[in-house]
Amino acid sequence: MGNVLVYAEQQNHEFKKWAFEAVAEGKRVADQLGRECVAVVIGNGVSDMAATLGQYGAAKVLVADDPQLAEYAAEPYTQIIVDAVQQTGADIVFLSASVQGRDVAPRVGIKLDAGVATDCTEFKVEGGNLLIRRPMYAGKINATIEITSAIKVATLRPNNFLPGEPDTSASPVLEHLTVPAGDVPVKVRETHVSGGGHVELTEADIIVSGGRGLGAAENYKLIEELAAQLHAAAGASRAIVDAGWVSHDHQVGQTGKTVSPQLYIAIGISGAIQHLAGMSSSKCIVAINKDADAPIFKVANYGIVGDLFEVVPQLKAELAAAGYTG
Amino acid sequence: MNSICCVKHVPDTAAQIKVASDGVSIETQGVTFVPSPYDEFAVEMAIRLREAEGGSVQILSLGSDAVIESMRKAIAMGGDGGIHLKTDQPAPDAYTTAKAIADSIKDKGFDVLWLGWKAVDTDDAQTGQLIATMLGIPCVTFVTSVTKEGDKLICQREIDGGHQVVEVSTPCVITAQKGEFEPRYPKLMNIMKAKKKPVETIDITFDEPRVVIKEMTPPPPREAGKIVESAAELVRLLREEAKVL
C-alpha cells in the first residue's frame, strides 16, 4: 500500500484537536504498513504552524497557503486534497468527522474514485487489508467494513483517537502546494464562531447535560455553571431543545451530536433510547435523577437518586472544595 | 423553484436494532420504518420555498415497494408527487445509492435537490455531496434555513462551533440539518390526497460498491453501576476510582 495522507484541519491559525488525533492515527496505520504519514494543511498564513504536525507523526507536511483559502470552501479544498494525494502516492486518506471533514470527504472520494467510510472509530491492518470499525444506527450497531477501491478515504470520529505526547524534536519536511484557480460556486457572506472559553461538545473531555427535569429554561444556567467549573461542554436532551430552552447545537442524541467524552453527567434526563444512542460510548456516565427507575441509571457508572436542585449545588460546592473552580 | 427531495425509509429512532442471522445486516422483523428525520426537515424547507416562490416538490425514495410508505408520508406534508427508484436489492453503500439517484434525476431539470445531512440508519452523511460532485453542481451541507434573493439561494448552515450564511445559485444540492422549524404534520385531507398524487417508477440497478460490510455486532453492553449517596462520595469516586477528574 501507499502512504497515508491526513488532512489536518485548522481554524483561525489553530489546529483543531481532531487534527492531531487524525495525524497520530495516520502515523500509527502508516507504521503498520511500513509507509509514511503525510499531512496537508490549508488556509491563509498557515505555513508557520505546519511543522507542529511533525510532533504528532507527520514525516512531511504539504502546505497550501493563500489569502483565497482563508475561509473553507469545498471546491478548492477538495482540489488541494486530491492534488496532495496524487503527489504523495497516498492510497489512504484520513480526514476528521467534523462538519468540515464530513463536507469535503465524499467530494474527495468521487474525484479519486475512492470509497468513503464516515465517522470511523478503529483501524486495523490485517494481511495487508485495512479493516475499519464504525458505528451505525447511532451506535446501536458496530460494523466492521472494508473499502474495496484502490484509494480509501475515511473520516475519524473526533475525541476517539489519542494523539499521544507531542515529540518536540521532530522536524518534518515542509512543501508548498500550488493553489488551484477556479470558481468557488458557494459564496460565504457571514461566519459566526463562538469565541474563547467555549468548549465544543464533540471535542469535550467532560460534558454536563440537562433535560426536562430542569423544569424551566432559566434553570439551564445550573448546567452552564457546572460545565464552566469543569471546563466542560454543556449538552441537552432533545426535550429542552424542542422547548426552546437551548439551541439545537447543544443536543446530544440520535438527531443531535454523538459524543464520547471521558465523563458525561446527565442531569434531569430520563435516558430515552435516542438520547442513549448519542452518549452511551462515553467512558464514564453519571446520572442525577429523582426517579430511581429512570432508564439512564441502566447505563450510568454512578448515579445519585435525588432532586437535582439539591444535588447540583452540593456537587458544585464539593467540586469547588476539591479545587475545580473553572 | 422545482425541488426533488430524497426521503429514505429507515427504522424508527425508538427501535431496538438487532443484527440479523447473516451477521452483516439488521433484523427488520418487527421494526417500524419511518421517513428519516433529517429528510423531513428537507421536505419542510422545500415546501416553504415553494410556498414563497412557486414551483413544485417531488419526493424521491430509493428501495423496494416498502419505501413507498415513507414517500407517501412525505408527499402528505405537501409534496406534488413521487419518484420511486425501484429495486429489490438492498443498497450496497452510499456511493451506489448516490450513483443511482444521480443517473435517474440528472435530466429532470430540478433547481434544488434536497437530502438529509445524514440518514439515521447507516449514518453515512455522504449522499448529497456524492451526487453533487458526480453532477458537477454546488452542494451546501448542514443547512438550517433557505430563502431566495434574486437568482440566488441564501442558506444558513451549521459549522463547527457556530453558523454561517452562504449564497449559491441553482441547480444545486442542499442537505438539511435540524433547523428553525419543525416538519409539519400532514393534515388528514392531505394524507388522503397523497394517495392519489402521481408516482413515477424508475427501475434501477446498482454499480459495484466501494464499501462492504464484513460484520455487524451489537455494542458492548454497559453494566448498571453504583448508586452513590452523596455529592462528596461522587466526587471522590470520579477522582479515585474512575479517574476522570
Ligand SMILES: Cc1cc2nc3c(=O)[nH]c(=O)nc-3n(C[C@H](O)[C@H](O)[C@H](O)COP(=O)(O)OP(=O)(O)OC[C@H]3O[C@@H](n4cnc5c(N)ncnc54)[C@H](O)[C@@H]3O)c2cc1C
Ligand atoms: C425522531 C426522534 C428523534 C429523537 N432524537 C433525540 C435526540 O437526539 N436526543 C434526545 O435527547 N432525545 C431525542 N428524542 C426524544 C426522546 O425520545 C425523549 O423524548 C427525550 O430524550 C426526553 O428528554 P428528557 O430526558 O429531558 O425528558 P423526560 O423524558 O421528560 O425526562 C425528564 C427526567 O427528569 C427527571 N426529573 C424531573 N424533575 C427532576 C428533579 N427535580 N431532579 C432530578 N430529576 C428530575 C425525571 O425523573 C425524568 O427522568 C427523539 C425523539 C424522536 C421521536
Ligand SMILES: Nc1ncnc2c1ncn2[C@@H]1O[C@H](COP(=O)(O)O)[C@@H](O)[C@H]1O
Ligand atoms: N435509499 C434512499 N432513498 C432516498 N433517499 C436516500 C436514500 N439513501 C440516502 N438518501 C438520502 O441521502 C441522505 C443522506 O444519506 P446517507 O449519506 O446515507 O447518510 C438521506 O438523508 C436521504 O435524503
